[in-house]
Amino acid sequence: MNKPVLNPESEEPAGGWGSLKSIARMVSENHPPLAFVEELGRQNKPGGVMCVSCAWPKPKNYSAFEFCENGAKGTLWDLTGDRCTPAFFHDHSVTKLRTWSDHELEKAGRLTHPLRYDADTDRYVETSWEEAFAAIGRTLKDLPREDVVFYASGHAGLEASYLYALLARAYGNNNLPQSSNMCHETTSVGLKKVIGSPVGTVVWEDLEKADAFFFFGQNPGSNSPRFLHPLQEAKKRGARIVTFNPVIEQGLVSFVNPQSPFDMLTGHETAISDLYLQVKAGGDIAALMGLCKVVIEADDAAKAGGGERILDTGFIAEHTTGFEAFLDSVRTACWADIELESGLSEADIRQAGEIYIGAERVIGVYGMGLTQHVHGSLNIAMLVNLLLMRGHIGREGAGCCPVRGHSNVQGQRTVGIAEKAELVPLDRLKALFGFDPPTKDGVAIVDAVKGLMEGRIKAHISLGGNLLRAVPDQEAMERAWAAQQLTVVVSTKLNRSHLFPGRQAYILPCLSRLERDEQAGGPQSVSSEDSFSNISGSTGKRTPASPHLKSELSVVTGIAKATLEPNPKLRWDDWTADYGLVRDLIEATYPDQFRGYNQRLFEPGGFYRGNAARERIWKTKEGKAVFTTPDRLNALSFADARGRYRLMTIRSNDQFNTTIYGYSDRFRGIEGTRDVVLISWEDMVEARLVEGQKVTLVSDFGDGHERRLAGLEIRVHTLPRGTIAAYYPEANVLNAIDHHDELSKTPASKAIPVRIEA
Known part of the structure; x- marks a missing residue:
């Protein structure tokens, strides 16, 4: 083959010594325990732990090392020796922390205690789990049911995810948007x-x-x-x-x-x-x-x-x-x-x-x-x-x-985290738990954000993630988020979503998948689904970063017990003690896909839950696979015009989703910064720009709202004419919440109309 013309900044291949050097750099910066090496050996193997990073599947015939650079970085990030204790907030107000970068915030280390925002001091203060659950429950009970959103990031295991969806429906809504709303x-x-x-x-x-x-x-x-x-x-x-x-x-x-x-x-x-x-x-x-x-x-x-x-x-x-x-x-x-x-x-x-x-x-x-x-x-x-x-x-x-991206983003949808009522077997939930699940569709991310901006949404519970950083129209979203009556974020590390607290705000720190999860019934395992629809179990072995952490599942059940009226069929304590009972519930709810769930949990490569289309059984409205006649030749909502560019947001090889591990994008030759805009040489010359020049990107969406991202440095890159690129999530400020896929409402982040101001 003829090797493609490469970016002159870097001709380094993927993998190789560059990958190992990048991992070594993170080891030196994060001070993980020696057990880090053991964890890499356990990754993506039966009886071990499924990668905390992406959802790529695991082979049945696994090798000695089943991890990659991203997986190693995700493991290091979780096993860091740094700690973000309540004392950290004695020295740092929330307002001051807003000036920190995404990398600096997470680099503060693992959260160690449940925290409550104190408006008088503009700081988070230590609280007890009992107080946090009780306060959250009191507020949720008083709010109209449709005013509350239960968001999930795509990381929590199937067991916690199933109970989270059950909590929302027992509470009274299908407001269960998830990170897939923003990607797949x-x-x-x-x-x-x-x-x-x-x-x-x-x-x-x-x-x-x-x-x-x-x-x-x-x-x-x-x-x-x-x-x-x-x-x-x-x-x-x-x-x-x-x-x-x-x-x-x-x-x-x-x-x-x-x-x-x-x-x-x-x-x-x-x-x-x-x-x-x-x-x-x-x-x-x-x-x-x-x-x-x-x-x-x-x-x-x-x-x-x-x-x-x-x-x-x-x-x-x-x-x-x-x-x-x-x-x-x-x-x-x-x-x-x-x-x-x-x-x-x-x-x-x-x-x-x-x-x-x-x-x-x-x-x-x-x-x-x-x-x-x-x-x-x-x-x-x-x-x-x-x-x-x-x-x-x-x-x-x-x-x-x-x-798919996040490690269980597909699986969470499979077990019920879905805003569309038709996707969930509500009749089975009614039979299992003795209540009438709501049948009205809930809100997806776009609708949730618009509801926030219009003041209709009063509370957000976030099972993981960094929602404020991930969505379009970030500046408007930050103002709207802070106006809520209640914000609750389940997290392992500090991120920007914590820095715009609602009138009541809690950070609830949780275990990593890598850490030992001890409950009343003994050590527990969790499971996740990969991109190929395989279900695999994970058993954490590492000592938790703090004795004050709870598992994601026990956080969910703690909120549920404090919020919902007693129901003998909602056995939150029993399910917390034994996650196997939750897997039995998932099997009862989805019997065709989870047959023998507990028995098959640690099959090599995971057990396959099936796919009708693979068997040429077409569950479409027509009963067959559908050829689509296109009515257009591009995926845009706008026409090309002089000075208008198609901005695509990109990720560096030193990040995962909104998590920024560092400032080295070695494949693009960009070191020490993320404040760049990539542009072709021809477009740069035509626009009378020069490499290294500082510019501002301005939204050209045309809805009357000003969206700007300043301080970006022009970098020449091998790109098609009219296409430019900047890093996600920083460039999200340029995307409008109404700029999304027509059917799914997924934000259209790969072709945002912008102009360049010198």
């Missing part, structure tokens, strides 16, 4: 619409049999580095990899396996992408239309010449609907329009199309580069169109592969 809700809605499944269709064995991988807007090098191992194996057996991404990501360019002595000693790199196409931000629909056009043209030629058909006509006839209308749209699509909207040449798209046609088994991989757009659902539908054309869903070595 477009998958849950868009994918379900076209194949009947809200999650991906592949399993681990498919990775070992695929002939080609087509990547769209996903960066395994920083977001799921363990994915690089099966990709390396795929390359060794001759599989082809094609990448569509506005930014050149090193993980999809080349990889040095840190677990291979040969690779490490020789510097041997595995070239990952055979073809790397830098599509414009928002241009994936056009690129996918071009690929489909190549397939149709090849099929027409084969049919005319009496050759073997390119389309899987049998599959299309038996399993799909809408193909003829889609076919007409492909035939009438103009290559000039496809090139304009995608930013790619017809020749490059044809080359990618030939790779697709030449593969017997194709996996389509995507991340938030597809989901976080105004027409993100159409992005996903177009990828499904491409896969359906040759029957690449519902057979070995092929399928649709969305890659």
Whole structure:
């Protein structure tokens, strides 16, 4: 293959010595116990602990080391020797802490005691668990039920998540937004619409049999580095990899396996992408239309010449609907329009199309580069169109592969943390617990934020996360958050969401998944679901950071007991003592997916809860997989104009979600700062800017609200014309809460309309 033109700032491959150096730096900065090494050895193995970082699955035939750079950093972050005790707040007012960076806040260390905000001193003060639960319960009892939101971050285990959803419904609402609202809700809605499944269709064995991988807007090098191992194996057996991404990501360019002595000693790199196409931000629909056009043209030629058909006509006839209308749209699509909207040449798209046609088994991989757009659902539908054309869903070595972020973000939805009542078996909950669950839909993140800004939402309970930093319109959100009657955040470390306390505000510190969870019934285990729908157990072994910490589950039950009226079927104390009883409840609520739950908890690789679309059972409204006819060639809500750019928010390899581990983005050559805006050389010259110049990004959304991010340094980067990039979550201030996917309401963070002020 021809190696893609790289950013001149860095040609370092993913993995290799750079990964080990980055981990070593964090070890020196965080002072973890020696047991840190043991924890890495236990990671992602039966009887061990599932990674506290991403949701990438675990192989059944695991190796000695089943962790990556991200997993090691997440483990170090949890096992830090630093402590954020009540004494910390003697020296730091909440107002003063607002001047700290995200990194500095979390670097203060693990929270050790339950804390209550004291407005008179503008400080958090130590409180008791009993006082905290009682005060929270009193306030919740007095509030109208629809005015309270129960948010979950995607980390808490299935057991705590199930009880959290039960708490909300017993309280009286379905206000259960979750972090997937901000990243992969477009998958849950868009994918379900076209194949009947809200999650991906592949399993681990498919990775070992695929002939080609087509990547769209996903960066395994920083977001799921363990994915690089099966990709390396795929390359060794001759599989082809094609990448569509506005930014050149090193993980999809080349990889040095840190677990291979040969690779490490020789510097041997595995070239990952055979073809790397830098599509414009928002241009994936056009690129996918071009690929489909190549397939149709090849099929027409084969049919005319009496050759073997390119389309899987049998599959299309038996399993799909809408193909003829889609076919007409492909035939009438103009290559000039496809090139304009995608930013790619017809020749490059044809080359990618030939790779697709030449593969017997194709996996389509995507991340938030597809989901976080105004027409993100159409992005996903177009990828499904491409896969359906040759029957690449519902057979070995092929399928649709969305890659999730947080370690249990998919699983929380599975066990009931959902704002849509139709997604939850309310009849089973009624039979199990003897109350009438609410049937009215609750609020998703966008609606919750708007409700806050309009003063309708009066209280937020957050099971983990850093919601204020993660959402659009951050400045307005911070003002609205602080106006609530009650804010409660369950956390392991200090973050910005704690710094805008409501009239009553509590920080409730919890155990990490790595720590020993002792309850009345003895040591407990928790479970989580990965991106491939496998359920795996985790058993913490480390001594808790403080004797005053509670598990996430016991925090949930503590709030429930203080808030809800007594109900003999709501056995909060029994469930706290024995998490196995909670798993029995999950199995009773979802018997088809969790059969034998407790017995299968530590199966190697996890136990698979199934996926109807993988069996070619299509739970769509039509009863078949759906071909979608696109009505547009880009995923944007705005037109291009002189001086208007498509801003995509990106993450460095030194962060995970809103957690900033440090200031080294070695793959992009950016060190010591996050205050940058990346721009192509051509766009920089045209705008009469110079590298290193300080600029301000200004929202061009057009709703009359001013949104600005100042003090950013211009950095030249290899990007498509018109596409610029800045770091998440800092750049969230530029996104409007009304700028979101039309179907899922996922914030459209990958193409925000902005202008640059010099």
